[in-house]
Amino acid sequence: MGPPANSPSPPGSGDAAVASPKSAVGSGNGDELEASAVQNAIEADDTADDHVDDSASDAAYESDMNSTGSTSVSSSVRDYVFENNRRYHKFQEGRYLLPNDDAEQEREDMKHAMCVSLCSGKLHMCPLENPQKILDLGTGTGIWCIDMGDEYPGAEVIGLDLSPIQPSWVPPNVRFMIDDVETEWVDPPNSLDYVHGRHICMTIKNFPRLAAQAYTALKPGGWIELQELRFKIFCDDGSAPEGEGYGYTKFINLAMAGFRSFGFDPLVMENNKNMLIDAGFVNVEEKIWKVPIGAWPKDRTMKTIGIYNRSLIMDGLHSVGIKPITKGLGWSEQEVELLLVDVRKALMDASNHVYYTFHAVYGQKPGGS
Template identity: 55%
Template structure:
């Protein structure tokens, strides 16, 4: 199953411009208008697909996972799955089609934590046909038809792992900052289960809105929304700004050759660079389409709002995306490190 953009990767020169964008100012364009589940190891905490795992809960018209209910606060229904695949397309455009930055050498055993729709695992399995790729997630929402070297399993990555130690060549995590409650513990666990010389890579959006030209109004509704989301998640023990700590956490866990790359993700099609304008189109759609699903449990259960209060507030948030004079962006942080060849 190819990714939505796999057949039209960015031009090399555009990708190069994107790769160094965190160190440069994004030039604004001249117009303000828009242009098969299987368990490899028996586990008391890992659950193969069964009728109970396929149960869901419903709230405010959205569907949520049932296994480890409440661990993940956001929907897993079809509209959210489409948004997750769109985020994958956005990241591929942003990173010049690359699925990873860790310098892998013929990986044979790969773990994708929080695999979601499984789209990254499927693409990775296609790119590395000799690798065995296992994607784990709380929700059984991945497709049945996948490459023969890709398998999925329902599991809670923050429960004790029972995978063999020194087993994986590569452990990949993406878009999990909004759900992990103890990231250092997960990193330490990854260290145990990686082979000596294996790599971990964490890819996360950093939800703090910025601009290079101070064009974000003080009363910007989307900025307010981000603040409320961070505050709501804090009540559940989740630090949405934790990606800023990843580099130090990998080093503290004993990883070597730790490297961080930071990219700018425009919100809107305002960049002059066409690749970044395309990324910005994805970025804005990612934000707008996720407003209701990302707000409901976070605001009602975390901040004590009513569902009606949330919907009224979201009207202003949606309107804030229509202001083409705002040249805002989030950042996307890629951080990877290597387990010492001699082990730890």
């Protein structure tokens, strides 16, 4: 059973198609990765097992997932709404389409550990020097803020989010605020050393305005950094079916169309570098990592990342897709679940040597010493 008659058709293969194997880094149809920005290569393991236990490598990330602290967070907005058996934020209801329940929080913390591992243990890529005040946009569970507070004990680290889901005990230099980053910022001009946003492409509708507000709030010489997963599937060796022949690509196309119907651009990171330049930032750089999906890489670290990434995707299919596809495109929950059967089969097939990419773009406000 397909979507209702009035549901928009899925976008064409130009939106999130499996890239052609003609190029090691893209399709030749506008999907190329800037080779000089790519930080890693992935070699396939021909002996990869389709049925690797996605929980087998939990211990490798356990130290990254556990954080302790010493100062309680002030209580704030605590109301929630429930839909499709998932819990969502109440403050500014509808601004964020993903749930904020325990399952999604665990997935977000796992995504944090995966991204830090992908970046060789680094929490940021820009060359920070003795930052005094750091702002994290869309902080989620607050795990990045907590780790940054530990790494920079002399800095004040502030996490901003719509949901009050952060831990009640954090390092003494870390605090959280419940607010909408798309409203007017309360930070005085020239007051911040570093503005960070990760996985916020499905939260922000006006990125140029956000960049302008960050520019004003940053001190001369301060940095902004935006880190995003780019939901566009690549395959360098032709092992995966092209276009929507690969089930996960069909899901991505539908979910992205659903997000766009709410006014979000899930592929905004494709223009983040130019956006920061247009906002007036200098020393703008972009770094790109290939993120494998599944156990197919030969390199042990990349294989572990691939297993974790597949688990993140599998666990997040419902949370990422249910609201955009049902509310945005008019599908029923049952139709979405039927779609996910083929998506899960594609994801568990290790013969599909597919990946998407992780982008870190950073720039500096002119001036400073």
